[in-house]
Amino acid sequence: MKQFQYVRPTTQQSVLDAIAKPGAKVLAGGSNLVDLMKHGVMSPDKLIDIQKLPLRGISKSLGNTSSISIGALELNSAVAEHALIKQELPLLSQALNAGASAQLRNMATVGGNMMQRTRCPYFYDIAMPCNKRNPGSGCGALEGFNRMHAIFGASDKCIAVHPSDMCIALVALDATVEVASRKGKRYIKFADFHRLPGNTPELDNNLAHDELITRVIVPTNNFAKNSYYLKVRDRASYAFALVSVAAALDIDNGTIRSARLAMGGVAHKPWRLHEAEKALVGKPANKASFEQAAQIAMQGAKAYKDNAFKLKLAPATITEALTHAAGLA
Amino acid sequence: MEDLNKDACPHHHGNEPKENPRRNFLKQTSLLTAVALTPGVAVKAAENHLDEAVAAVFEKMPLHVEINGVNQSLSIEPRVTLLDLLREQLHLTGTKKGCDYGQCGACTVHVDGHRVNSCLTLAMTVDGKKVTTIEGLANGDELHPMQEAFIKHDGFQCGYCTPGQIMSAVACIREGHANSEAEIREYMSGNICRCGAYPNIVNAIQEVKAGGQQV
Ligand SMILES: Cc1cc2nc3c(=O)[nH]c(=O)nc-3n(C[C@H](O)[C@H](O)[C@H](O)COP(=O)(O)OP(=O)(O)OC[C@H]3O[C@@H](n4cnc5c(N)ncnc54)[C@H](O)[C@@H]3O)c2cc1C
Ligand code: SF4
Ligand code: FES
Ligand code: FES
Numbered sequence: 001m002k003q004f005q006y007v008r009p010t011t012q013q014s015v016l017d018a019i020a021k022p023g024a025k026v027l028a029g030g031s032n033l034v035d036l037m038k039h040g041v042m043s044p045d046k047l048i049d050i051q052k053l054p055l056r057g058i059s060k061s062l063g064n065t066s067s068i069s070i071g072a073l074e075l076n077s078a079v080a081e082h083a084l085i086k087q088e089l090p091l092l093s094q095a096l097n098a099g100a101s102a103q104l105r106n107m108a109t110v111g112g113n114m115m116q117r118t119r120c121p122y123f124y125d126i127a128m129p130c131n132k133r134n135p136g137s138g139c140g141a142l143e144g145f146n147r148m149h150a151i152f153g154a155s156d157k158c159i160a161v162h163p164s165d166m167c168i169a170l171v172a173l174d175a176t177v178e179v180a181s182r183k184g185k186r187y188i189k190f191a192d193f194h195r196l197p198g199n200t201p202e203l204d205n206n207l208a209h210d211e212l213i214t215r216v217i218v219p220t221n222n223f224a225k226n227s228y229y230l231k232v233r234d235r236a237s238y239a240f241a242l243v244s245v246a247a248a249l250d251i252d253n254g255t256i257r258s259a260r261l262a263m264g265g266v267a268h269k270p271w272r273l274h275e276a277e278k279a280l281v282g283k284p285a286n287k288a289s290f291e292q293a294a295q296i297a298m299q300g301a302k303a304y305k306d307n308a309f310k311l312k313l314a315p316a317t318i319t320e321a322l323t324h325a326a327g328l329a
Numbered sequence: 330m331e332d333l334n335k336d337a338c339p340h341h342h343g344n345e346p347k348e349n350p351r352r353n354f355l356k357q358t359s360l361l362t363a364v365a366l367t368p369g370v371a372v373k374a375a376e377n378h379l380d381e382a383v384a385a386v387f388e389k390m391p392l393h394v395e396i397n398g399v400n401q402s403l404s405i406e407p408r409v410t411l412l413d414l415l416r417e418q419l420h421l422t423g424t425k426k427g428c429d430y431g432q433c434g435a436c437t438v439h440v441d442g443h444r445v446n447s448c449l450t451l452a453m454t455v456d457g458k459k460v461t462t463i464e465g466l467a468n469g470d471e472l473h474p475m476q477e478a479f480i481k482h483d484g485f486q487c488g489y490c491t492p493g494q495i496m497s498a499v500a501c502i503r504e505g506h507a508n509s510e511a512e513i514r515e516y517m518s519g520n521i522c523r524c525g526a527y528p529n530i531v532n533a534i535q536e537v538k539a540g541g542q543q544v
Contacts, residue, residue, distance in 0.1 A: 101519020
């Protein structure tokens with residue numbers, strides 16, 4: 001690891017001042033940033049440890065629209081185990097528990113999880129070309145070993161996938177991200193937080209370098225009874241997703257009143273499936289409806305040399321997740 | 330600035346490398362001399378009341394941490410991980426380095442009672458906290474019930490992953506996630522054993538859990 005300065009400010013203002021300077025990087029749990037620094041993929045001059053900031057707390061507010069607020073420094077384990085989350089947002093709890101290991105979830109924060117970088121092996125290996133790590137150097141995965149890579153929304157500059165599980169649930173749940181900078185607060189819809197690679201794969205998301213994530217806000221919903229997060233991976237636990245699906249249904253007397261669907265492991269960002277959701281509305285909650293939605297979800301998918309299996313795995317995972325969500329499994 | 334006055338600290342165990350002339354020199358200087366020697370940027374930071382540690386501009390920083398019940402006042406480079414601090418500076422080699430990248434669990438320790446991977450934890454981030462390693466689990470000569478159970482159930486072969494497994498196993502019960510074999514397997518999945526001792530580890534955990542002792 002390269003030398004760096006380490007500071008531990010106690011006020012949000014001093015963090016915002018510090019991150020406005022080039023070369024500075026926020027450190028939360030460190031489970032991704034320290035890993036990348038050890039690999040030499042990232043080498044900030046200065047780490048701003050934000051653990052002393054009061055960005056914790058999980059609470060429900062009942063304004064015009066009722067919602068649940070989760071502080072950016074809440075641990076993944078704490079969110080997953082929280083009674084309010086288990087009761088009202090079980091999909092989020094399940095997605096968090098599907099990610100990493102118990103030790104890592106005790107380090108990983110909500111803000112850090114959103115900002116974690118792709119696990120594309122070429123991105124991690126500094127001897128390899130990678131447009132995300134080193135813009136203009138090429139993409140090792142495009143013609144290389146691309147079994148883990150995208151089937152939606154990729155460009156010829158980058159075909160990496162977003163690695164988070166939590167974020168797949170949050171995009172399905174229509175969350176909003178609150179961010180702060182020296183200019184004040186702003187709100188970013190979760191669906192607009194992460195980006196597709198296009199010509200600038202080095203940018204994973206739309207957070208400006210001088211902005212700090214302060215909390216995530218999730219509107220309450222009617223999906224708690226019928227939701228399910230299904231993650232398919234190479235071993236039973238503790239591995240990144242090949243494909244994952246967050247499925248949530250609001251079922252009234254056997255008929256689907258509304259639906260939410262999102263996929264992980266298939267695109268550069270959490271992949272929301274709006275068309276498939278629409279197709280489910282008004283349909284009976286049965287296998288035939290789910291299979292039809294899964295087919296619709298796959299429109300526009302494009303595989304690379306080693307990941308064609310995802311074209312079959314993804315719709316099967318969608319069907320399976322919906323079947324579980326509906327309580328039919 | 331008081332951090333420079335290390336000698337005043339009652340819990341000082343003298344664990345920093347002895348052959349650091351710069352440190353020894355700094356230790357002997359008065360506060361005033363230290364300020365005079367401080368690079369301009371730090372003085373400026375202090376004048377502006379930026380609430381960041383002025384020591385950040387030195388290559389080493391003070392770290393106060395309780396490890397296995399002993400208060401340690403240390404001086405470390407910010408890039409030192411908790412794992413390397415434990416093994417290399419404090420010679421607590423019970424905590425193992427497997428992958429060094431968060432993938433195997435060999436380095437699992439408890440920080441303020443919660444299990445974490447010490448290889449991805451910067452040591453500076455545990456300032457003011459309590460760290461427990463495998464060396465701190467036993468009560469004097471009396472082994473921890475989980476250590477006893479691992480021995481009884483043949484929970485290890487080569488033993489390399491064992492300290493991390495035991496730290497996780499204790500946490501697994503404390504977290505309330507040892508209620509079935511499937512749950513134990515899921516919540517122990519962050520600890521990889523290349524000898525494949527898993528079935529016996531699960532048995533050991535189930536026995537300790539069933540015994541109902543405080544772990
Ligand atoms: C072996 C291994 C397996 C894993 N498996 C999974 C998995 O299956 N699923 C999964 O989802 N994740 C997985 N993870 C990733 C893990 O979830 C992330 O490392 C973690 O969520 C990052 O959170 P952190 O607080 O540790 O972030 P840090 O490492 O501290 O920071 C990560 C990034 O976020 C930025 N950041 C942090 N907080 C803020 C903030 N408030 N505002 C702005 N920027 C911020 C940092 O500057 C940094 O760039 C795995 C990690 C490892 C090492
Ligand atoms: S897929 Fe993206 S992250 Fe992977 S090598 Fe290509 S540019 Fe880099
Ligand atoms: S050494 Fe830390 S997880 Fe492998
Ligand atoms: S006992 Fe040998 S690695 Fe686990």
